Amino acid sequence: MSVLINVSEFGWFTAAVERAAQFILEGKVIALPTDTVYGLAVAAQDTQAIKQLYKIKGRDQNKPLAICVNNVKSLCCWGKVDCLPSGLLDTLLPGPVTVVLERTSNLNSALNPGVSKIGIRIPDNEFVLNLCKRLGTPLALTSANASNEHSSLAPEEFQSLWPHLAAVFHSGRLGDSTSLRAGSTVVDLSAPGKYHILRPGSALANTKAILEHFSVVEQDAYCALKAQNLFCGHGNID
Known part of the structure; x- marks a missing residue:
């Protein structure tokens, strides 16, 4: 039985x-x-x-994992950002977006062998950001549910996994909006000046508005499909 720890307790x-670190x-x-x-979550640099x-x-095993860091400076250590407009990542992140x-x-x-790209998150969550800062290394991150099941807004929704985890750090129910279950919006920014949405997620409209504000345009359908197949393998990040 894993340990349950409420991170929001005074x-x-x-x-x-x-303790999480x-x-x-x-x-x-x-x-x-x-x-x-x-x-x-686990340490992204820990293969076992x-x-x-x-x-x-x-x-x-063919479905890639995203990583999680605590700020844009850290993100630049793990993903190539030279082609991105100045200020874009600082506007998109932190938030419910995977770049x-x-x-x-x-x-x-x-981590994701044979895949040339990496999805990177900076969640707008104080506990995750502080944990990444404490570790000084990225977390490999995926949703807390058995594969192909619905994502979880409350700890009891993934209770079947508890016996296999060292601990469940929680802050109760994260919300009642069904849109949250869609997870982060996943956007491929690897092509200079272009973007492609790999998963609409919960922040699609705002993400597209920010990208267009920075003059980043949507890829054509053929190139977008190619990018999705290269990164997602048999499915999107969940």
């Missing part, structure tokens, strides 16, 4: 971040809240922990 937040450094899998749904994450979730970029050589080669 006086417990800092200790909860430290220790679990991650030990190679354990934890659940945590994000700004959309609950997620499962990544394997365990796939096993617990029952996830297809897909060409990966850098800093990233664990065992």
Whole structure:
């Protein structure tokens, strides 16, 4: 049975971040809240922990994992941003958006092997941001549910996974909006001056408005489909 820790309890937040960091450094899998749904997380640079994450979730090995960092400066260590307009990432993030970029050589080669791109998140969630800051390394992140099941807005919705997790860090129900279950909006920004939406998610309209404000235009259908197949394999990030 995993440990349940309410990160929103008064006086417990800092200790909860430290405890989560220790679990991650030990190679354990934890659940945590994000700004959309609950997620499962491990250290992105820990190959054995990544394997365990796939096993617990029952996830297809061909489906890539996204990573999570705490600020745009950290993001630049793991994804190539040279082709992006200045200020774009600072406007999009933090928030319910996953940006897909060409990966850098800093990233664990065992994470999404054979995939040249990486999805990167900066969730607008204080607990996740503080945990990433404490670790100084990205988290590999996926939704807290068995593969092909609905994503979770409350800890009890993924209770079947609890026995396999080191801990469930939670802040109660994340909201009542069904749009949150759609997860983050996933957008491929790897082509200079262009974008393609890989998953509409919960922030589609705002994401498109920001991209168009920065004169980033939508890719044509053929190139977009090619980009989606290269990154998503047999399905989108969930």
